[in-house]
Amino acid sequence: QKEVEQDPGPLSVPEGAIVSLNCTYSNSAFQYFMWYRQYSRKGPELLMYTYSSGNKEDGRFTAQVDKSSKYISLFIRDSQPSDSATYLCAMSAGYGGATNKLIFGTGTLLAVQP
Amino acid sequence: EPEVTQTPSHQVTQMGQEVILRCVPISNHLYFYWYRQILGQKVEFLVSFYNNEISEKSEIFDDQFSVERPDGSNFTLKIRSTKLEDSAMYFCASSAGFRETQYFGPGTRLLVL
Numbered sequence: 001q002k003e004v005e006q007d008p009g010p011l012s013v014p015e016g017a018i019v020s021l022n023c024t025y026s027n028s029a030f031q032y033f034m035w036y037r038q039y040s041r042k043g044p045e046l047l048m049y050t051y052s053s054g055n056k057e058d059g060r061f062t063a064q065v066d067k068s069s070k071y072i073s074l075f076i077r078d079s080q081p082s083d084s085a086t087y088l089c090a091m092s093a094g095y096g097g098a099t100n101k102l103i104f105g106t107g108t109l110l111a112v113q114p
Numbered sequence: 115e116p117e118v119t120q121t122p123s124h125q126v127t128q129m130g131q132e133v134i135l136r137c138v139p140i141s142n143h144l145y146f147y148w149y150r151q152i153l154g155q156k157v158e159f160l161v162s163f164y165n166n167e168i169s170e171k172s173e174i175f176d177d178q179f180s181v182e183r184p185d186g187s188n189f190t191l192k193i194r195s196t197k198l199e200d201s202a203m204y205f206c207a208s209s210a211g212f213r214e215t216q217y218f219g220p221g222t223r224l225l226v227l
Contacts, residue, residue, distance in 0.1 A: 032213065043118075043205050043218035044157065088157065099170055100145070100212050101159040 003027055006089055006105030015114050019076040023089035023105045026070065030091040030103075033065050035074045038086045038107065047087075048074065079112045086110070116140040118219035120206050126225045127196055135191045135222045137206030146189045147207040147216060148181065150174070157205065163189065164212075196226045 006023045013019055021035075032051055036044035048063040050056045056063045062075040072091075076083055086107040092100050119138045127133050139146050148160040161171040163181055180192045189208075193200055203223050207216040 034215075036218075041203075041221075041223070043220045046215050046217065049215055090157075100209075100216075101147075101162060101170055101172070102149070102157075102216060103159070104157040106156045 004089065004091060004103050004105045007108055008106050010109040010111060012111045012113060013079055015079060015081060015112055017079050017112070019074075019079050019083070019110060019112075021074040021076075021087050021089075021108050021110070023072050023091075024070055025072075025091060025103075027091075027093070027103075028067075028070070029093040032092045033063070033072050034090040034102070035061075035063055036088040036090060036104075038088055040085075044088055044090075079110075081112045081114045084111050118206055118208055118217050120204075120219040120222050122222060123220065124223045124225075126227065129198055129226055130195050133193050133196055133224065135193075135204050135206075135224070137189045137191075137208075137219055138187050139189055139206065139208030140210075140217060141187070143208035143210050143217075145169075145209045145212060145214075145216075146181075146183070147209075148191045149205045149207060149218075150202040151205065151221075152199075152202045160191075160204075193224075196224075198226050200224060201226045 004025045035048045038044045053065045053067045060077045064073045088107045089105040090102040121136045146163040151157045161175045162169045178194045203221045205221045206219040209216045
């Protein structure tokens with residue numbers, strides 16, 4: 001089983017739609033969860049950073065972590081054409097661990113149609 | 115807003131040649147990283163660097179790779195003898211602390227012929 005799994009898409013939605021992006025993981029040591037956005041041929045840009053389980057909201061973006069199911073989600077409300085990009089989930093191990101390396105999913109390519 | 119910068123943006127080299135990829139991390143950051151992304155694949159961790167030494171490295175980071183912080187601002191990745199399979203996008207990242215956000219640079223696209 002892969003450490004982090006993410007549906008690569010592509011996912012195409014009309015402007016204004018609610019987008020749901022998801023990742024599953026197998027390593028129960030992961031405690032820190034991130035969503036990065038990556039435009040074509042650019043570096044990953046952090047969108048959301050959460051610790052442990054729960055929800056976090058920032059503007060049109062909501063991140064959810066369910067550690068019991070080993071499942072994380074990113075919701076984008078009122079999606080815009082400028083949201084079209086690849087969305088990467090990333091995670092790292094938590095307390096007691098000596099590592100802070102990020103383990104990435106494959107990324108989901110999102111296209112928001114005007 | 116402070117950002118991580120990388121040079122060059124593109125590099126083409128012949129197999130067996132040495133390449134040095136350069137990064138300027140955000141100025142008050144203490145932790146530095148290299149990741150790579152082979153075309154169509156996921157971003158993979160290569161190495162982390164703190165207090166002038168490697169703190170962690172992946173299986174990919176073999177003896178052909180080395181990192182250095184030659185002065186107070188630059189952070190470099192050297193590949194001694196490039197292979198075809200080293201062709202990838204290489205990202206530098208930095209963070210203020212061990213559990214702080216890792217900020218990524220725009221990447222260097224390396225093509226080994």
